[in-house]
Amino acid sequence: MKQLTKILFLIVNCTLLINNGMGQNLVPNPSFEDTVSCPTSDNQLYNCVGWDAYSSPDYFSTCSSSPDVAVPNNWGGFQQPATGDSYVAIGVFGDTSFFYSCDSSSCNSHEFVGRFLSTPLAIGVKYYVSFRTSLSISNSLSVNCAADKLGVKFTNGQPSFGVPSPTLISNSAHIYSSTLLTDSSGWSMVHGTFIADSTYNYIILGNFFDDSNTTTQIMDGNTYCNSYYFIDDVCVSTDSLTCVNSVGINDTPFNQSGFNVYPNPATNQITIENLQLGDAYEIQIYNSLGQLLYSDSEVHTINKEIDINTFSNGLLLINIKSENRNFFYKLLKK
Template sequence: MLLRFFIFIFLTTQLCNAQNLVYNGSFEEITQCNTTNFLYNDYVVGWVNPCQTNGHSSDYYNITCPPLPNLSKMPYHGNALFGLATYSSTQTYPSGITNFHEFVRGTLVTPLNVGSTYCVSFKVSPLSPSFVSDKIGALFTNVEYNSSNPYEALTNYAHVFSNTVITDTSWTTVSGSFVADSAYRYIMLGNFFADNLTSHVSGGAYYWIDDVRVVLDPNGDCSAIHDTTTTPSDTVYHVSQNLTICAGETITLPGGTVVNTSGIYTDTLLAANGADSIVTTTLDVLPYLTDTISASICHGGHYNFGGNLLTASGTYTDTLTAVSTSCDSILVLNLNVLPAIPLTEIFDTICAGSTYLFNGSSLTAPGTYTANITSLQGCDSVITLNLAVINPPNRPEVVTNLPVPCYNQEFTGEILNPNTALTYRWYVDTNGTAAGQGEKFTKIIDENTVTIYVSADNGTCSSAFTIIPITVNQLFNANFEMPNVITPNNDGANDEIDFEAIFGGCIEYEISIFNRWGNLVFKNGAVFNGKDSKGHNLVDGTYFYKLTYEGIQRHGFIHLLR
């Protein structure tokens, strides 16, 4: 394939009607404005980014899309230009491939005719005289490179390229002719040569690109291409933008003036082709916002404020970086550190077999236990329990005077082999208070006294109860039958009436016996055996008696027969 390359400094304004085969060759046609200069695939008509976007990309700028970029270079033609890196000694592709270069891919109006000669021309300007390289050029392809199918493996070949390091910061024309060997549909711009084949001045190179053209070149000397897109010198572009900054910040206007106050500013920019751009900037300076908060932390804790862990009471300030269109905020913190809560230590005892409720747990074994308790202010305090388990005394042994003869007589109980270190308590009801305390206990027994209990206490624990059932010998039958015949002949049958046996020796009674004439012959004796109260034998016959007990009075006859 025939390859020619040329470098021209743009000096002419000759017009020619040769058709430019590059669609949107000066990048003016867009579908929308986008403030992200590298994500231009969807809105710069005919042009895409053929590189991975996560780490590198060619850049698109359009001065009609606010906010205006602070460009060091105005477009050669119209309002738009591309910027791309042609060399970097430090960066690599995200995939790890070295030779970090950036590219831009454009679409041709019609595919090239195989065998026809074409001239390629585009304008370049370096970012600075020291940030430069050679080998910037054009490569034609039928591969539809994009961010999903990136161009990374360099070909060390281009159809047209500059073999000279371009350092002039005015616009320079890179052009050359070639014979198409394929019906190419796309044109790519950038440095397609490896770093070891690229000449450079410093550790990087970056160029602005504008006015890309491809035309038929029958003579093969690019005589068919000149400034076919030059804008008449009387053309004026009017651009307006609204910008916002925060108090204390500055902004550089398109004309280079640095401002920091609200107002309306006008800049007149002269492009290389003589067309003016009048840029009107409306600047609004927003104040900083201030807010105050109060917070409390526990002693020994910390408060994360602006990335700093604060532990002391005081007033602190932090600047919060703004997002979107808001300004930074000054945040004031009044921090209060709550006083330390003293540690609590408890010493306590329980008896073996019982439980101790601590922090929701029922403890039965001796040991040291801890619990974190949250105060009303939300701070934790530590409570330590030292728990001892004490064995209770043995159940006491008791001697008593049971059974008692009858009710209303005294019960006597006494501890057998008492221990002076123990306290003995006596109860008539285990749910009540002790009825007595000591090694001995007495009580008058009545019909309501069923059981007596006694326990031993060592000052911490009590023994199990010793249970003493109350027994009474009294067997009085209120429905007893009074004998009505006695035969005191010492034959062992019906010889006497034993009143003590009838009343069990416990119930008080009165007995009176009268003869047939109503004379009292016997009174209140324990036994009636046919003798009067003086011990004289009474004659056989019928006698009348009157018996009184517990408010009851009984009457009847007793027949005396010997």
């Protein structure tokens, strides 16, 4: 009986140790769900529990009644959350007029979000890091440009956040994207691993590289280049199953695997491919103003071709309803 008691004691204590950090996400409020209050305007990250702002990042939620920061339609375009009801957005590259804190032609004034981890990192331990991001393309906000270098940096304590000094731009980060993040329809994942060389207790997300070390690509016909990205599902863990277990970028839209919409951008015709091979589905296409341009309430074909030649150039929002599920896509008509 004593031996059995010892075994049970060891099992309980091992379980407590595991639950006290091993395998858990060390980022509290990782998908920005916990709120102090619903956002009513831009630059209100203080309404998201535990997260700090550098410059003027924005907070979006389904609970907001403001069209600027509501979900899924807001001033950054149309985007469903990767998880839950909320997400944040940051500028990672832009003309001086895009960042109100920028007062020179080469100030590299990027936006960042950060917070304390639930537990400091342990020196010599391998950590898996990931977050989801989606490119915003919006005429109302004048954002139109894809960029690389979006990533994560860990620090000991909270840096001096605020404006105007961009102290975080050092052309280095613990994890970052080395390729352009061009997906504006679904959510891409930036992820990687690193071995902690300090007991870091603070995580920051943004572009830590100056403009000359950031690659960009204009996604529409404008001549300016402003990059603005939605962010959701931030994760740091010692467990590869909790976050992601490989280094790189996954450009497959998150939770959008039921259908494939191509080409993007498109000029005359698009094809919607049913990857589920299931029951009939419904298609609705809207312009960026929310006006319905096309509707088909019962589609049975695997490949549905749609003529968009008469649609005005700009962003198209595609809603596909199938088996009580909604799939959302964004497509650029040129």
